[in-house]
């Protein structure tokens with residue numbers, strides 16, 4: 001379904017341009033990290049790519065029809081959304097929507113529960129899990145569908161080191177299995193650990209973009225240099 005081509009993609013809200021115009025090609029391979037100050041448009045960019053944000057101008061086109069593209073991608077929010085049901089039911093639900101047979105659903109769900117360290121908590125209501133456990137469950141619910149493309153909006157915000165490490169391991173596993181990942185983060189350490197390429201947003205525009213091997217060591221704009229240094233960028 002890749003590449004995804006954004007051409008002049010623009011989002012206006014209440015007369016204010018919050019994104020764009022953005023021209024961008026999301027290539028076939030890799031793990032793209034989106035960074036930038038608060039309000040720079042990271043979430044809006046992800047939502048545009050995912051196809052849930054109405055464009056005021058421009059376009060966002062996959063190499064397959066929109067309906068097919070939608071089916072083959074998942075989105076994980078910063079505040080994980082879990083059903084008020086058991087861990088097992090949470091994991092079975094996406095498979096049910098995909099019409100997977102019940103026995104296979106349960107086997108796959110058990111396998112994923114074990115992978116995220118919740119193998120002994122199958123019957124626990126998801127609402128009773130810790131923040132880190134809940135985020136892992138939300139990620140497993142996205143990955144269980146084997147999406148071709150996975151969007152994540154700050155999935156490790158407010159998580160401790162261990163939960164963050166677990167989530168990063170799941171993401172690297174998904175990437176190795178062929179899932180194309182696009183993720184917004186505020187954590188520069190995480191960006192350096194995971195990114196194959198970087199998109200740096202400022203004021204709703206793509207300010208700088210490039211491959212990890214180069215952009216972390218040779219930022220071209222003073223704003224990205226300042227951002228790396230932890231200075232305030234507006």
Ligand SMILES: Nc1ncnc2c1ncn2[C@@H]1O[C@H](COP(=O)(O)OP(=O)(O)OP(=O)(O)O)[C@@H](O)[C@H]1O
Pocket residue numbers: 013014018036037038039040041042043044045
């Ligand atoms: N529903 C809305 N109505 C009006 N403006 C909005 C709305 N949602 C977001 N915005 C504005 O759009 C701009 C981009 O917001 P966005 O959430 O995409 O930024 P972000 O980089 O993800 O920010 P953060 O790092 O704080 O999550 C901001 O100026 C924000 O105030």
